[in-house]
Amino acid sequence: xxxxxxxxxxxxxxxxxxxxxxxxxxxxxxxxxxxxxxxxxxxxxxxxxxxxxxxxxxxxxxxxxxxxxxxxxxxxxxxxxxxxxxxxxxxxxxxxxxxxxxxxxxxxxxxxxxxxxxxxxxxxxxxxxxxxxxxxxxxxxxxxxxxxxxxxxxxxxxxxxxxxxxxxxxxxxxxxxxxxxxxxxxxxxxxxxxxxxxxxxxxxxxxxxxxxxxxxxxxxxxxxxxxxxxxxxxxxxxxxxxxxxxxxxxxxxxxxxxxxxxxxxxxxxxxxxxxxxxxxxxxxxxxxxxxxxxxxxxxxxxxxxxxxxxxxxxxxxxxxxxxxxxxxxxxxxxxxxxxxxxxxxxxxxxxxxxxxxxxxxxxxxxxxxxxxxxxxxxxxxxxxxxxxxxxxxxxxxxxxxxxxxxxxxxxxxxxxxxxxxxxxxxxxxxxxxxxxx
Numbered sequence: 196x197x198x199x200x201x202x203x204x205x206x207x208x209x210x211x212x213x214x215x216x217x218x219x220x221x222x223x224x225x226x227x228x229x230x231x232x233x234x235x236x237x238x239x240x241x242x243x244x245x246x247x248x249x250x251x252x253x254x255x256x257x258x259x260x261x262x263x264x265x266x267x268x269x270x271x272x273x274x275x276x277x278x279x280x281x282x283x284x285x286x287x288x289x290x291x292x293x294x295x296x297x298x299x300x301x302x303x304x305x306x307x308x309x310x311x312x313x314x315x316x317x318x319x320x321x322x323x324x325x326x327x328x329x330x331x332x333x334x335x336x337x338x339x340x341x342x343x344x345x346x347x348x349x350x351x352x353x354x355x356x357x358x359x360x361x362x363x364x365x366x367x368x369x370x371x372x373x374x375x376x377x378x379x380x381x382x383x384x385x386x387x388x389x390x391x392x393x394x395x396x397x398x399x400x401x402x403x404x405x406x407x408x409x410x411x412x413x414x415x416x417x418x419x420x421x422x423x424x425x426x427x428x429x430x431x432x433x434x435x436x437x438x439x440x441x442x443x444x445x446x447x448x449x450x451x452x453x454x455x456x457x458x459x460x461x462x463x464x465x466x467x468x469x470x471x472x473x474x475x476x477x478x479x480x481x482x483x484x485x486x487x488x489x490x491x492x493x494x495x496x497x498x499x500x501x502x503x504x505x506x507x508x509x510x511x512x513x514x515x516x517x518x519x520x521x522x523x524x525x526x527x528x529x530x531x532x533x534x535x536x537x538x539x540x541x542x543x544x545x546x547x548x549x550x551x552x553x554x555x556x557x558x559x560x561x562x563x564x565x566x567x568x569x570x571x572x573x574x575x576x577x578x579x580x581x582x583x584x585x586x587x588x589x590x591x592x593x594x595x596x597x598x599x600x601x602x603x604x605x606x607x608x609x610x611x612x613x614x615x616x617x618x619x620x621x622x623x624x625x626x627x628x629x630x631x632x
Contacts, residue, residue, distance in 0.1 A: 196318070196319040196321075197314045197315055197316065198227045198283060198314075198315040198317045198319045199280055199282050199283070199312050199315060199319075200224045200225050200226070200281065200282065200283040200284060200312070201222055201223065201224045201307065201310040201311070201312065201313065202224065202310055202311035202313040203224070203310050204222065204224070204310070205221065205222050205306050205309045205310040206219055206220065206221040207219070207220055207294060207302060207306055208220075209294025209295060209302070210294060210295060210406040211267075211290060211291070211292035211293065211294060211295060211406050212268060212292065212295035212388070212407055212412070213255075213256060213267060213292060213405060213406065213407075214267065214290065214292045214405060214406065215405030215406035216290045216292065216406070217290070218288055218289060218290035218294055219288065219289050219290075220286065220287070220288045220293050220294055221286075221288070222272075222276075222284055222286060222303075222306055222310060223284065223285040223286075223287065224283075224284070224285070224313065225283035225284050225285045226283060226315075226575075226617075227282075227283060227315040227316065227317035227593075228591070228607050228614075228617065229283045229285075229614070229617075230244065230245060230283060230447045231245035231273060231276065231283070231284055231285075231286065231444065231445075232244050232245070232284075232286070233245065233259070233266045233269065233286045233287075233288070234285060234286070234287045234288075235264045235266070235288065235289070235291075236287050236288065236289045237289040237290065238263045238264060241261075241262055241264035242261065242264050243259050243260060243262075243264035243265070244259075244261070244613065244614070245259060245269065245273060245447070246259070246445055246447060246613065247445050247446065247465070247468045247469040247471075247472045247612075248469075248472075248612060249261055250465050250468070250469070251265075253267070254461075254462075256270070257269050257270045257441070257442050257445075257461050257464070257465060259445070266291060266292070266293075267291050268292045268293060269293070269441070269445075270437075270438050270441030270442050271296075271299070271300050271303060271388075271437070271438075271441055272293050272303045272441070273441040273442075273444035273445070274303075274383075274384070274437050274438070274440045274441030275300035275307060275384060275441075276303070276307065276444065277374070277440055277441065277443075277444040278300065278304075278376065278379030278380070278383060278384055278437075278440055279307050279312070279376045279379060279380065279384075280312065280376045281312055282315075282319060282449070283315070297387055297410065297411050298387035298388040298410075298411040298413070299384060299385050299386055299387040299388070299434070300383075300384040300385075300437055300441075301385050304380060304384050316593075316595045316596075317593045317595075317605055318515065318516060318593065319449060320448050320449065321448070321450070322446075322448045322450055322451065322471070322474075322475045322478070323341045323450075323451040323452065324339055324340065324341050324450075324452050324471060324474055325474050325477075325478055327340045327341075328470045328471065328474075330463050330466045330467060330470075332459075332462065332463055334457075334458055335457060335459045335460070335463060336456070336459060336463070337454065337456045337459040337463040337464065337466075337467050338454070338455045338456075339454050339455075340452060340455075341453075351373055351374055351375060351451065352374040352440070352443070352450045352451070352453075352454065353371070353373045353452075353453045354370075354372060354374060354436045354439050354440060354453075354454050354455075354456070355369070355370070355371040355436075355453070355455045355456070356369065356370050356371075356432045356433075356435040356436045356439065356456045356457075357369045357432065357455075357456070357457045357458065358429075358432040358435055358458065359458050364415075364417045364418075365391070365415055365431075368429040368431055368432035369429065369432055370429050370432040370435075370436050372433075372436065374440055379440075382433065383433055383440070384437065385426055386426065386430045386431075386433035386434040387411070387412070387426070387430065387434060388411075388412050388413070388434055389412060389413035389414070389430070389431050389434060390413075390414060390415070391415050392414055392415060392416040409421055409422035413425070413430065415431075435456060436456075438460075439459075439464055442461060442465060442467075443464065443467065443468050443471065445468050445472075446468050446471045446472050447475075447612060448475055472612060476589075479510065479589055480510065480520065480587075480589075485511065485512070485513040486509065486511060486512030486513045486517070486559055487508075487509055487510055487511060487512070488508065488512070489508060490507060492509070493506055493507075493508070493509060493555070496555055496558055496559070498567060502527075503547070505521050505544065505547050505548035505551045506519045506520070506521060506548065506551045506552055506555065506590065507519075507520050507521055509555060512555060515593055515594040516556070516592070516593050517552055517553075517555060517556035517590075517591070518552075518589065518590065518591050519551075519552040519555070519589075519590040519591075519592075520587060520589060521548045521587070521588040521590055522587050522588075523540050523583070523584055523585065523586045523587070523588060524584060525538065525584035525585075527540065529541055529544060538583060538584050539582065540582035540583065540584075540586070542616065545582060545588070545608055545616040546573060546576065546616065546618060546620075548588060548608060549590060549606035549607070549608055549616065549617075549618065550570045550573075550606075550620055550622075551590075552592045552606065553568075553592040553602075553604035553620050553622065554568035554622060556592045556594060556604065557594065557597070557602045557604065557622055557624060558624075560597075565626075566626055567624070567625055568602070568622040568624050569622060569623045569624075569625065570620065570621075570622055571621045571622060571623050572620070572621045573618050573619065573620050573621070574618065574619045575617075575618055575619050576617070576618035577614075577616070577618070578615065578616050579613070579615055579616070579617075580613050580614065580615040581615075582608075582610060586610045587610065588608045588609070588615065589608065589610070590606070590607075590608050591606065591607050592604050592606040592620075593605045595619070597624075600623060600624045600625065601622070601624070602621070602622045602624060603619065603620070603622075604619070604620045604622065605620075606618060606619075606620055
């Protein structure tokens with residue numbers, strides 16, 4: 196399956212649920228591998244990526260922060276993007292929190308439908324948890340397991356949620372569903388947020404729900420929903436499934452897993468998201484994939500040598516995709532003169548590292564064995580994070596096209612899941628004997 200993004204920018208305005216502020220939100224296309232990035236246009240374009248490391252501890256919602264960029268209640272918009280199959284998107288907003296809509300993900304689904312979904316060249320990455328995960332908070336729990344059933348044609352996430360508030364006027368609810376665009380659109384995305392009548396005033400006194408009303412928040416009293424009607428008999432359990440999908444979107448990769456929540460909320464969802472990301476990062480570091488190379492294997496393929504060899508290990512090099520590692524040491528020769536008082540790994544060497552993993556990927560193809568890959572150009576380069584001694588750069592390259600001795604590769608480097616460098620690289624593949632002649 197290929198990665199996807201939005202076909203065009205689209206905007207909506209409204210009032211945020213907890214902050215109660217007027218806000219304009221714009222969804223924009225993003226490049227393959229970028230995932231979800233929030234931009235605060237009222238904060239000079241400050242950015243924060245949707246990543247577990249960016250979560251800060253604020254109750255009853257999921258909040259991410261990076262410097263000046265702080266965004267609240269991200270779970271509904273991320274749930275809609277994930278649920279409808281959008282892998283990469285930029286989310287701009289001019290306030291700390293997205294519009295509430297009707298309290299579900301419907302407003303964001305409508306916005307995605309308005310934009311349309313575009314297919315990108317890069318392959319979609321799917322992660323199957325390497326071991327079961329279980330977290331508890333009192334009687335509440337959330338569990339995650341590798342999905343045991345065969346997926347045809349594609350892996351997917353399934354969510355089961357059991358809601359039990361322990362009050363006599365709200366019966367136990369349970370919802371189970373697969374996260375496919377069709378099922379999400381029909382059965383999960385329209386489910387609205389809610390609270391008990393006895394909670395409502397207490398929450399607003401605590402500073403929550405400044406923009407809440409009975410039309411964007413279902414208020415459950417002793418005789419049922421106040422000033423509204425349920426869309427589903429088990430709407431509350433469905434909304435909790437919606438929240439889980441949105442909270443796990445920050446993992447940054449599609450999940451092939453079964454998640455089971457029992458009376459759980461955002462704090463447990465966030466613990467699970469962090470644990471899944473840690474499993475994913477650890478799996479990426481292990482050289483278990485086809486085409487894995489240690490340093491001796493790299494030296495047999497790569498024409499480079501110290502001090503210009505920028506790939507320490509190839510974790511995977513199979514078909515159109517390769518993953519490698521560059522360990523940045525304080526002993527790098529460049530640090531003698533490049534910001535010696537505050538060592539920073541040069542951007543040009545980050546590009547060289549990407550070029551080398553891209554070249555190794557191209558040269559591992561059967562038709563290119565014994566040839567050389569000369570780096571001819573680089574386009575759309577972006578640097579997003581400083582790389583310093585002690586960092587481990589994860590290098591990823593995907594072949595976009597190859598024809599008649601020319602190859603185009605999309606490459607990116609990350610440190611602890613944060614993008615530090617990316618670009619589109621082009622190579623000329625030539626016979627080594629021709630060059631010697």
